[in-house]
Amino acid sequence: MSKKQTLVVIGNGMVGQNFLAGLVSSGAKEHFEIVVFCEEPRPAYDRVHLSAFFSGKTAQDLSMVEEGFFEQHGITVHLGDRAKSIDRSAKTVLSENGVRIAYDKIVLATGSYPFVPPVPGHERDRCLVYRTIEDLEAIETAAEQSKVGVVVGGGLLGLEAAKALKDLGLTTHVVEFAPRLMAVQLDDGGGALLKRKIEALGVTVHLNKNTTLIDDGESCLHKMNFAGGDALETDLILFSAGIRPRDDIARDCELEVGPRGGIVIDNQCRTSDPDIFAIGECALWNNRIFGLVAPGYAMARTVVSVLEGGDNYFTGADMSTKLKLMGVDVASIGDAHAQTPGALVYTYQNGDSEVYKRLVVSTDKKRLLGAVLVGDASGYGTLLQYCLNGIELPENPDSLILPHRSDESVGLGPDALPMSAQICSCHDVDKATLCSAIEAGCNTVSALKSETKAGTGCGGCVPLMKSVMECELAKLGIEVSTDICEHFPHTRQELYHLIMVEEIKTFDELIEKHGRGRGCEVCKQAVGSILASYWNDYILKKEHIGLQDTNDIFLANMQKDGTYSVVPRVTGGEIQPEKLIVLGQVAKKYGLYTKITGGQRVDLFGARVEQLPSIWRELIDAGFESGHAYGKSLRTVKSCVGSTWCRFGVDDSVGLAIELENRYKGLRAPHKIKFAVSGCTRECAEAQSKDIGVIATEGGWNLYVCGNGGMKPRHGDLFATQLDKETLIKYIDRVLIFYVRTADRMQRTSVWMENMEGGLDYLRSVVIEDSLSIGEALEKQMRHVIDTYQCEWKTTIEDESKLKRFRHFVNSDRLDDNIVFVEERGQVRPADEQEREALKARKHFNILEEA
């Protein structure tokens, strides 16, 4: 048997990790002992979505390495250790920490570093770059002490960095050396429109600016002096002036590098030493560096195949991109600058709706060579497919960019794509692969994603993937039903509309008009919830009782033994000692088990159904209200102690939490809703894990939305910053009612937002920009809910006829003898089955004795 060879991978970035993942699932794995050097303190993470770090994603969320990956595959990783040198004659690698490894093969995946122009002063304090998680942490810290920020470089990354600075609350400028933004991807027309749009969003763009010196400012920390004599003051400078390949280690061991850097590789990604490969952003192929992940992944696949003994070749890669920069759609495909000899150019510009589109077409008008889209990139998928697959263009190519004014369809249906068409370039998934997965039963986008990996990289291909899926399912005759259940041919959202438009007030009326049969627990619960959110009627009205599920039907949470729990509202978690004493007294009197909940209040367990009214009467007399722990409705607004006591607090988080909880209590929704308010960014209330989270900052309240804990935790997204209370409340009103109106049944806000077309940006446009002009209507509906609030328990105990239901038997005062408690740690708990039988028998025996 041959001994395993040692393969050293230098660099564990996106491409290095993609290579490892490919390698361990290939045949080559058997032949290698794998050692990895990773200079950063953590294994590979998603640099592409790095900016998400500022909207609450953690390093953990961004990680690209599955838990236990290295251990499971026997890979040795040296974290936080840089490979320092390669001795090619001795065939060893030496690391900074002194680890020396004898290698047979090396894969270099060292990536690149941000280029910082050698302007005098560039090494000053708060002059930073944007590449690693540590960089972002430094930016965050620096931003806290800054008011103005400048990004040097108006390329793709620079604009993304500018958005980050803007979101951090800085007055933001972009300084670009070239005469237009995104010079690599866009032409003059596209660049000019992008500039206008970005300036409209409050970022100032300075073109044709060459910074010559950075020195002390007067009103800010720095002053940037430009070649023309003018200057700009700023507190923070972010350099984003391009990247340079990290080829130092290759240079030192005399591998061939390009004149302007980059480790030279051949079509199999071999460097000038056949035992050493280079992949990703450090590699120079055909005199080109590829600054995107997809080409890097293609190189990684090539090397895996070569190590397996195959003969894959890297043949260059498409550099088309589509992104949303500060909410502006921008896309660039292929030869955007029309450099192909004889190329024809078509442009469409609409000054009114601010759209710019440009097509670059071959002399014979048959092939698409390139395109630029700004302001509306909806045609990207279609155009990219024309370009990549050489599909023949329609007779008038400009029809592809002109607005459709007739019914003629110009989109390229997924049917027109050849089976070999690459749909996902990040993971190289073609249409054929998608189709066979669909045939094998993947009929949702998420099933397709996990089966084929398509759509799990940059995400740009998801819309196309979805339309391929829908088209294939239609061909297979599979109907994707969105009906809520067998009784209504409608979604929850449609039912909501019907109820609103036709002013329907009962389930019976709705099912008579729009459904069939007698209903079931699914549609009844959903309709019950819609009626409650819209009309805000008392839910135990005779006609609504049958619509209430397990907990709502007795306004308490059913426990495993059929008893109930009682959870009074404790707004913001603040409670007066007298009330705390009442809770203790009531619990003692009724023999209830007490526990502090995860929602900052007290839960009393073990109440029999017939005890609920008297327990609640005592609580209401003491000033308590229903806590709606049983409802798909607002639960708690957690708070931290805030500025009143805490030495770090910047605002009164308890006060706001109480106000919010009182405002929204009783609001019924598709699922439960939780809030929290923290008094400063230390975030002791865990607001970022709530549907609505609010964090105090010096400049006002920051609002996070659509987070949750539970089965699939998700951090909320930063929705708006530095709000005054009035605006904060307006936004929350709108977000909540929009959620109530449009979400599916049992959909938390997170899933709702993730499934919404356009996602967070769309939600922002509806709520902040009022793009649907429904802002007022949403607020009005919230006003109605607030104005008609009632404590359901108070209403119930005041109505004798309602109390009749709170009995175990309607024809007897007996108790349910199946409810049996035993004691544990000084309180009761439900007996288990054995204990219950034993106790029941003993009771029976006692009765016999007495008789």
Next chain:
Amino acid sequence: MSEWIDVCSVDDLQPDSGVCVWADGRQIALFYMPKEQAVYAVDNFDPFGKVNVLSRGMIGDIGGQPMVASPLYKQHFNLETGVCFEDETVKIETYGVRIENRRVAVNV
């Protein structure tokens, strides 16, 4: 021998929902569907959760068959036959119901 036992008045029933009665030493769940003028009687004991709660479940139909969904873990039982829709080997007892002079009687 089966006998009819008077258990309650029609007004004690809960429209489109359930109540529990004590009859002949057992707990019986009664469900009332006013539109169909139907009343169903089944055991109140949930064989999955092993507690007496079926009367608090939601009712309706599955494919036209009247059913109750357990409030605990949501198994569905056929109100006419007692058979569980999810697991046909599980069956709860069903009883005849009669309404005369607005009084409800069950056959046990």
